Amino acid sequence: MKTIAINGSPRKGWNTSILVEEALKGAASRGSETELVNLYDLNFKGCISCFECKRRGGKSFGRCAFGDELKPVLDRIRDCDALIIGSPIYIGEITAAARALFERLTFQYVTYSKDRATFFTRRIPTVLIYTMNVSESVLDSIGYTEKFKFYEARFNQLIGPAKTLVSTETWQTTDYSKYEMTMFDGDARKIRREEIFPQDKRKAFELGAGLAAR
Numbered sequence: 001m002k003t004i005a006i007n008g009s010p011r012k013g014w015n016t017s018i019l020v021e022e023a024l025k026g027a028a029s030r031g032s033e034t035e036l037v038n039l040y041d042l043n044f045k046g047c048i049s050c051f052e053c054k055r056r057g058g059k060s061f062g063r064c065a066f067g068d069e070l071k072p073v074l075d076r077i078r079d080c081d082a083l084i085i086g087s088p089i090y091i092g093e094i095t096a097a098a099r100a101l102f103e104r105l106t107f108q109y110v111t112y113s114k115d116r117a118t119f120f121t122r123r124i125p126t127v128l129i130y131t132m133n134v135s136e137s138v139l140d141s142i143g144y145t146e147k148f149k150f151y152e153a154r155f156n157q158l159i160g161p162a163k164t165l166v167s168t169e170t171w172q173t174t175d176y177s178k179y180e181m182t183m184f185d186g187d188a189r190k191i192r193r194e195e196i197f198p199q200d201k202r203k204a205f206e207l208g209a210g211l212a213a214r
């Protein structure tokens with residue numbers, strides 16, 4: 001069994017990558033082989049609408065044909081047994097890199113056929129991890145819960161069952177006083193990082209272990 005984890009944050013060693021790696025450790029604890037991909041190390045674009053993945057009889061039918069640095073990752077994902085994808089929320093969405101991955105990963109499997117839902121020939125589980133500034137109490141009212149459900153549904157339709165972990169009010173910088181960001185209480189965030197974030201890490205580990213337990 002092989003699990004591939006994607007860190008969709010530009011920051012290594014920060015909130016998203018910590019949770020993604022924790023989930024990967026969970027999968028490893030159940031005997032899964034693991035691979036971590038830092039998206040921001042790769043030079044790639046979103047879907048370019050070449051339509052080669054939909055060309056009848058084409059050599060790339062059902063698979064992304066765009067040969068940049070994401071292509072080998074998409075090919076390895078095609079053959080893996082479980083996926084972990086993490087992203088911070090940037091301006092109300094997943095990061096541009098994570099969204100570009102989402103386009104490329106899912107559109108190759110989208111069919112415009114009446115009789116077939118996906119070109120993916122297996123079903124593999126995915127854990128989706130999001131980190132963000134906002135508090136849990138506003139997730140519904142600002143539309144984030146709906147957004148997370150949308151991504152779960154797309155994975156479920158095209159790739160396999162997806163579960164979501166949401167980590168809120170993350171510790172964004174080691175010293176809030178150095179930056180103009182008075183709407184946040186840096187001390188409170190640090191305490192949250194020490195007391196609540198470890199719970200998110202445990203949840204990530206368990207979700208990762210759950211991927212391999214299937």
Ligand SMILES: Cc1cc2nc3c(=O)[nH]c(=O)nc-3n(C[C@H](O)[C@H](O)[C@H](O)COP(=O)(O)O)c2cc1C
Pocket residue numbers: 009010011014015016017087088089090091092093131132133134170171172
């Ligand atoms: C460009 C940018 C935009 C952001 N936009 C939002 C946002 O719209 N909503 C939110 O809750 N947090 C937002 N954040 C905060 C990050 O989502 C949060 O700090 C996250 O945990 C960072 O992940 P990282 O530590 O893995 O880099 C933004 C941060 C940056 C740098």
